Amino acid sequence: xxxxxxxxxxxxxxxxxxxxxxxxxxxxxxxxxxxxxxxxxxxxxxxxxxxxxxxxxxxxxxxxxxxxxxxxxxxxxxxxxxxxxxxxxxxxxxxxxxxxxxxxxxxxxxxxxxxxxxxxxxxxxxxxxxxxxxxxxxxxxxxxxxxxxxxxxxxxxxxxxxxxxxxxxxxxxxxxxxxxxxxxxxxxxxxxxxxxxxxxxxxxxxxxxxxxxxxxxxx
Amino acid sequence: xxxxxxxxxxxxxxxxxxxxxxxxxxxxxxxxxxxxxxxxxxxxxxxxxxxxxxxxxxxxxxxxxxxxxxxxxxxxxxxxxxxxxxxxxxxxxxxxxxxxxxxxxxxxxxxxxxxxxxxxxxxxxxxxxxxxxxxxxxxxxxxxxxxxxxxxxxxxxxxxxxxxxxxxxxxxxxxxxxxxxxxxxxxxxxxxxxxxxxxxxxxxxxxxxxxxxxxxxxxxxxxxxxxxxxxxxxxxxxxxxxxxxxxxxxxxxxxxxxxxxxxxxxx
Numbered sequence: 001x002x003x004x005x006x007x008x009x010x011x012x013x014x015x016x017x018x019x020x021x022x023x024x025x026x027x028x029x030x031x032x033x034x035x036x037x038x039x040x041x042x043x044x045x046x047x048x049x050x051x052x053x054x055x056x057x058x059x060x061x062x063x064x065x066x067x068x069x070x071x072x073x074x075x076x077x078x079x080x081x082x083x084x085x086x087x088x089x090x091x092x093x094x095x096x097x098x099x100x101x102x103x104x105x106x107x108x109x110x111x112x113x114x115x116x117x118x119x120x121x122x123x124x125x126x127x128x129x130x131x132x133x134x135x136x137x138x139x140x141x142x143x144x145x146x147x148x149x150x151x152x153x154x155x156x157x158x159x160x161x162x163x164x165x166x167x168x169x170x171x172x173x174x175x176x177x178x179x180x181x182x183x184x185x186x187x188x189x190x191x192x193x194x195x196x197x198x199x200x201x202x203x204x205x206x207x208x209x210x211x212x213x214x215x216x217x218x219x
Numbered sequence: 220x221x222x223x224x225x226x227x228x229x230x231x232x233x234x235x236x237x238x239x240x241x242x243x244x245x246x247x248x249x250x251x252x253x254x255x256x257x258x259x260x261x262x263x264x265x266x267x268x269x270x271x272x273x274x275x276x277x278x279x280x281x282x283x284x285x286x287x288x289x290x291x292x293x294x295x296x297x298x299x300x301x302x303x304x305x306x307x308x309x310x311x312x313x314x315x316x317x318x319x320x321x322x323x324x325x326x327x328x329x330x331x332x333x334x335x336x337x338x339x340x341x342x343x344x345x346x347x348x349x350x351x352x353x354x355x356x357x358x359x360x361x362x363x364x365x366x367x368x369x370x371x372x373x374x375x376x377x378x379x380x381x382x383x384x385x386x387x388x389x390x391x392x393x394x395x396x397x398x399x400x401x402x403x404x405x406x407x408x409x410x411x412x413x414x415x416x417x418x419x420x421x422x423x424x425x426x427x428x429x430x431x432x433x434x435x436x437x438x439x440x441x442x443x444x445x446x447x448x449x450x451x452x453x454x455x456x457x458x459x460x461x462x463x464x465x466x467x468x469x470x471x472x473x474x475x476x477x478x479x480x481x482x483x484x485x486x
Contacts, residue, residue, distance in 0.1 A: 059246075059250075064238065064246060065237060074250055075250065078257055081258050081261070085261045088269050089269050099410075
């Protein structure tokens with residue numbers, strides 16, 4: 001039981017797919033200009049990840065090794081199309097704002113990565129929990145980034161005014177940088193720095209040591 | 220005696236080693252078939268909802284466009300429910316057709332080859348191939364004076380068919396508004412034609428010069444006169460397509476004859 005639960009909460013902080021494995025960055029940049037788009041994207045990705053993991057895990061014993069990647073990507077792509085259709089049917093305005101990024105879940109390394117690394121070798125229940133855990137880990141980071149960007153970029157959260165902006169007669173000058181993609185890089189970088197300061201285990205060993213020769217003089 | 224019970228056959232295939240060529244083929248086909256079924260089912264079951272959403276969004280765009288034009292929204296509100304008059308135009312004759320707009324089924328007209336006219340190659344600058352003979356046009360009149368004409372225009376863009384409303388002022392030559400209602404151009408580039416900031420460049424532009432030649436174009440960079448509209452960087456082909464839409468639909472195969480009829484009425 002404890003082992004099973006580890007699949008669920010492990011990826012949320014200790015093995016977070018975004019901050020430790022640096023996967024799914026593209027969508028994390030694109031959809032986090034507001035919290036509501038980030039939330040819908042998180043729900044879509046988690047749904048695809050869980051159902052994809054369940055299906056691939058259920059038929060894992062019968063997937064021929066030679067075509068395993070194409071089988072996985074076919075299943076994932078179908079799930080993404082279905083998710084996209086559902087969003088277009090029930091949350092049309094949101095689907096217009098997310099434009100192509102729901103469709104691009106197919107190319108999110110996170111989904112194929114979990115299918116290949118976990119669902120192919122584990123039974124259905126742990127695979128579902130692993131999918132859910134990774135989905136929540138991704139969601140946690142997107143919600144943090146989305147909240148910061150919406151709050152400081154537009155002064156609102158989920159559309160409700162928190163910081164009255166000068167355009168609406170308030171005092172807050174919105175940071176336009178927050179509405180642009182680079183700000184998500186800065187926030188992600190700061191998040192990774194914070195997490196690795198608190199948990200030094202996550203710090204990767206340097207690929208190269210910088211050698212310092214005390215007796216060497218500048219030419 | 221060969222076993223023909225499909226269930227037993229299926230079990231036998233599953234029992235094959237994963238490396239076997241037959242099992243590889245069977246699994247590939249089975250996965251594709253199941254996925255195709257799921258995707259088709261989702262798309263067919265959800266399409267009525269999506270159509271309704273799209274129709275509502277187009278209606279909202281029409282409303283939004285009317286609201287961008289100063290005076291027009293008030294005029295319609297002042298005229299009451301039928302302030303916005305809808306006329307079905309027969310593009311072959313340039314005359315209003317005697318069809319009740321309420322019962323007009325545009326999708327059926329577009330689908331039926333009988334009610335479409337092929338556009339000869341050199342004339343087909345919008346790349347459409349054919350155009351429906353009957354299309355709805357919206358008019359706003361103040362007393363007897365025509366104040367606004369809203370024409371539906373369409374064009375094959377860079378990677379989608381662009382549909383838009385072109386609103387003309389009562390002189391039938393000055394653009395009152397331009398509003399994209401449907402497009403699938405490159406997100407972030409061509410798709411920016413539906414941004415209000417770009418659509419706001421249209422009002423006040425002139426379609427044709429004094430000689431009647433249609434001059435309105437989308438140019439690279441900044442517009443310099445009343446016939447030019449700023450292009451969007453990285454969306455040259457989409458911009459050209461929108462310009463072609465105006466050229467085509469104001470011309471002889473588009474609404475040209477109907478606009479002549481309106482002018483003949485003394486506006």
